[in-house]
Amino acid sequence: MNEPTDSELAERYQPLLVSKAAELRANSEQTSTDRRPVELDQQSVGRLSRMDAMQQQAMSAAQESRRRARMVAIDAALRRLAQGEFGWCSECGEFIGIERLDLDPTLMHCVDCAR
Numbered sequence: 001m002n003e004p005t006d007s008e009l010a011e012r013y014q015p016l017l018v019s020k021a022a023e024l025r026a027n028s029e030q031t032s033t034d035r036r037p038v039e040l041d042q043q044s045v046g047r048l049s050r051m052d053a054m055q056q057q058a059m060s061a062a063q064e065s066r067r068r069a070r071m072v073a074i075d076a077a078l079r080r081l082a083q084g085e086f087g088w089c090s091e092c093g094e095f096i097g098i099e100r101l102d103l104d105p106t107l108m109h110c111v112d113c114a115r
Helices: 005-032 047-083 098-103
Strands: none
Touching: 005 047
């Protein structure tokens, strides 16, 4: 099978990457209040409720960290698309493969180099 051209790769993956980036940004905005510091006023919030709120805050912060890492990977993939380097292994220079890119278009390594 022949490798796709840069324009074919851009046509296939750019809308997907842009859409995923927008979705991640929207999710980040929707959950921003969950990451705010927990109020420590004992009169308005009981001890267990405060502990639940702190646990929710920690989980939300961890989720935001994963979301930001994913955004970095998506931005890097979009840059590679713009530079004509998308779809090629950064280690060996071989084509990564459509099936692999369909699973995760942010990948930078072919199967052999990923091992």
